[in-house]
Amino acid sequence: MAEENTEVQENVYDWQNIMFLYNAAIKEVRTKLDIMNDEFQYIHQYNPIEYIKSRIKTPESIVNKLKRNGYESTIQNMVEHVNDIAGIRVVCSFTSDIYRLAEMIGRQKEFNILYIKDYIKHPKDSGYRSYHMHITVPIQTTKGVVPTKVEIQIRTMAMDFWASLEHKIYYKFEGDAPDYISRDLQVCATIVANLDEKMLSLNEAIMEAKGRQETQ
Numbered sequence: 001m002a003e004e005n006t007e008v009q010e011n012v013y014d015w016q017n018i019m020f021l022y023n024a025a026i027k028e029v030r031t032k033l034d035i036m037n038d039e040f041q042y043i044h045q046y047n048p049i050e051y052i053k054s055r056i057k058t059p060e061s062i063v064n065k066l067k068r069n070g071y072e073s074t075i076q077n078m079v080e081h082v083n084d085i086a087g088i089r090v091v092c093s094f095t096s097d098i099y100r101l102a103e104m105i106g107r108q109k110e111f112n113i114l115y116i117k118d119y120i121k122h123p124k125d126s127g128y129r130s131y132h133m134h135i136t137v138p139i140q141t142t143k144g145v146v147p148t149k150v151e152i153q154i155r156t157m158a159m160d161f162w163a164s165l166e167h168k169i170y171y172k173f174e175g176d177a178p179d180y181i182s183r184d185l186q187v188c189a190t191i192v193a194n195l196d197e198k199m200l201s202l203n204e205a206i207m208e209a210k211g212r213q214e215t216q
Contacts, residue, residue: 014075016074019056022086024139025148026054029088034105050157053089083134084151091160094200095120098131098154103153105133112136112147127189128163130155158192
């Protein structure tokens with residue numbers, strides 16, 4: 001019985017340590033993003049970032065993801081096989097901002113890019129569009145530096161609206177929404193993509209017209 005209690009205490013301690021690292025990683029990345037945004041504003045008088053959201057996956061969500069991928073629910077498997085426990089969502093105005101920001105993130109020496117998934121150029125079958133960067137960020141602890149995984153999602157406001165709606169719908173249907181709803185969501189995703197393209201084109205036209213006025 002004493003051995004079981006000791007094991008439980010150790011698991012709780014390990015869990016708390018891991019959550020500390022993920023929370024610290026989110027703070028590190030958010031601070032870096034804020035500095036990049038401020039620097040871009042200072043140099044170009046323009047903010048590529050509209051707003052930033054962050055979250056830590058719930059224990060239930062982590063366990064469900066491990067089960068779906070065929071892994072036992074252990075802390076080691078969680079750290080090794082779940083790459084989006086710490087998540088940051090960066091929302092921009094235009095698709096051009098997404099790639100500009102991704103390039104800026106890729107140049108940060110502190111960040112190690114594990115892999116990238118471009119769901120804008122290659123949308124999911126559902127219509128989902130977003131730009132995902134999976135990185136590690138070094139977290140300094142009293143025992144040394146610990147590289148900690150963070151998923152950065154970069155999307156436009158229109159993409160974020162669609163993704164939030166999709167999540168709510170599929171949550172209500174527990175991932176098994178009727179076909180007609182899935183089809184309508186795909187139609188909406190196409191509308192969102194067309195809207196983003198039109199808004200980007202409009203912004204470029206505005207900037208061009210403004211530039212001509214300044215040179216006259």
